[in-house]
Amino acid sequence: xxxxxxxxxxxxxxxxxxxxxxxxLTGFGVIYFFGKMLIPFFAGLIIxxxxxxxxxxxxxxxxxxxxxxxxxFMFFVLILFFSIFWLVPLLTKQVTQLVQQLPIxxxxxxxxxxxxxxxxxxxxxxxxxxxxxxxxxGEVGKLAQNILSISVASVxxxxxxxxxxxxxxxxxxxxxxxxxxxxSWFSGFLPRDRSLATKVWEDVNVQISNYIRGKTWExxxxxxxxxxxxxxxxxxxxxxxxxxxxxxxxxxYVGAAVATIPVAMVAYFQWGFESEFIxxxxxxxxxxxxxxxxxxxxxxxxxxxxHPVAVIAAILVFGGLxxxxxxxxxxxxxxxxxxxxxxxxxxxxxxIPIESEESAENAS
Numbered sequence: 004x005x006x007x008x009x010x011x012x013x014x015x016x017x018x019x020x021x022x023x024x025x026x027x028l029t030g031f032g033v034i035y036f037f038g039k040m041l042i043p044f045f046a047g048l049i050i051x052x053x054x055x056x057x058x059x060x061x062x063x064x065x066x067x068x069x070x071x072x073x074x075x076f077m078f079f080v081l082i083l084f085f086s087i088f089w090l091v092p093l094l095t096k097q098v099t100q101l102v103q104q105l106p107i108x109x110x111x112x113x114x115x116x117x118x119x120x121x122x123x124x125x126x127x128x129x130x131x132x133x134x135x136x137x138x139x140x141g142e143v144g145k146l147a148q149n150i151l152s153i154s155v156a157s158v159x160x161x162x163x164x165x166x167x168x169x170x171x172x173x174x175x176x177x178x179x180x181x182x183x184x185x186x187s188w189f190s191g192f193l194p195r196d197r198s199l200a201t202k203v204w205e206d207v208n209v210q211i212s213n214y215i216r217g218k219t220w221e222x223x224x225x226x227x228x229x230x231x232x233x234x235x236x237x238x239x240x241x242x243x244x245x246x247x248x249x250x251x252x253x254x255x256y257v258g259a260a261v262a263t264i265p266v267a268m269v270a271y272f273q274w275g276f277e278s279e280f281i282x283x284x285x286x287x288x289x290x291x292x293x294x295x296x297x298x299x300x301x302x303x304x305x306x307x308x309x310h311p312v313a314v315i316a317a318i319l320v321f322g323g324l325x326x327x328x329x330x331x332x333x334x335x336x337x338x339x340x341x342x343x344x345x346x347x348x349x350x351x352x353x354x355i356p357i358e359s360e361e362s363a364e365n366a367s
Contacts (some may be wrong), residue, residue, distance in 0.1 A: 016173060019199035023343070026193075026200055038325055043167050045328065047174030051182075052215045054079055058179055074178045087168075090242075097243040101269075108272050109139055199346060206342045211335045217302035218331075222249045225294050232286050239273055248287070253330050259291050279305060293337055309337050 038045075054075050061071035113136045178185070193200075226249025233241035244266055251258030272282040309317075317337035321329035336352045 018196070020347070022194055022197050023200045023203060027343070035324065038328070042328075043170045044174060046167075047171045047178060049176045050079065050171070050216055051178035052212050053219050054175065054179060055182070055212070056216055069180070072176070076176050081096065082170065083168075083172065094241055094246060097240045101240055101243065104272075106140075108268065109136060109315075110134075111272060156199075201337070203342045203346050207335070207339045210338045211332075211344075214303065214335050214338075216254065219254050221294070221298055221302050224298060225249045225252055225290065228293075229287075229290055232290065233283070236279065236283055236286065238270060238283055240269055244269060248290070252299070254318060255334075257315070257318075258313060259295075263287065309334065309341065313337055313341075 008086050033041075048273075055077045057078070058068070058071045061074060062068055064076075111131065116132050116135075118128060119127050120132065152210075226245045229248040230241050230245030231243055238244065247265055248262045251262035254261070266287050267284060270280045274280045314334060314337065317333040318330055321333045323329070
């Protein structure tokens with residue numbers, strides 16, 4: 004206890020540390036307790052982060068800020084209408100068709116696995132196969148019930164969606180137009196002497212903006228590339244599978260492996276162990292290789308490298324706390340923690356400079 008007391012007295016006598024700690028705890032508390040209510044706010048903030056780069060590009064070419072914001076916002080509205088009236092209905096249709104075919108796929112998979120007890124009776128029995136597929140059928144039944152409950156509650160969901168479709172674009176427009184005013188207004192509530200918190204925020208802000216833009220473009224490119232390749236190979240549900248593969252990049256090291264299951268399953272039940280099935284798997288492997296070795300390093304080159312163990316731990320923790328948004332922001336939040344640790348005052352009460360090892364080597 005004396006050791007803990009000494010540590011607290013040593014570090015929290017520094018007002019800069021106290022300010023940073025209060026800001027972090029307040030931020031996490033607001034997200035944890037009010038996150039669901041603030042979903043439109045966070046969605047608008049993320050989209051504004053993504054579009055802010057386009058606004059800056061227009062401004063560097065001599066366009067006034069208001070004109071750049073209006074042009075960028077109209078581009079966003081066009082994409083939104085395209086998604087609502089074409090993309091979402093197409094994905095919904097393919098999800099419904101796939102769910103309807105799942106019982107047939109399960110029966111065929113059961114017949115295939117029932118051949119294993121004949122060849123390997125010491126390792127697996129018919130009873131075990133039936134038990135496995137009874138559990139799978141139960142889960143599929145729950146999935147169908149969930150889809151039905153969603154359709155029953157579609158009136159409430161439609162009203163909520165309409166509200167979001169009005170609020171989110173408005174938030175995006177004002178975030179782009181009045182970014183400096185909003186930041187200045189918010190800064191007025193903070194202590195003037197907040198150098199440590201400012202240093203952490205400047206680093207994390209750059210990382211978050213780079214991550215959101217890079218990861219969003221990675222999702223779009225991988226999704227589009229997968230859709231084009233699977234359509235060329237005449238694979239069913241190519242748009243849905245493209246979306247699954249695209250969003251799988253949000254979960255490093257694990258997402259690609261998980262996305263392999265639906266791709267292989269659909270390809271097998273469409274063709275069996277034919278050459279088309281092999282071509283689909285080869286094409287999918289090439290897409291993953293290009294993404295991991297070319298696309299991701301190119302788009303996320305400016306994001307601070309974090310150890311794979313820390314990335315997986317961040318995904319598990321923040322994904323468990325906040326679901327999809329926790330997974331999406333797992334790496335930026337891990338970057339925030341890393342920046343706080345690096346800038347935390349050490350024994351001589353001097354903060355450790357916030358920079359990556361690569362930048363430190365270049366400086367030397």
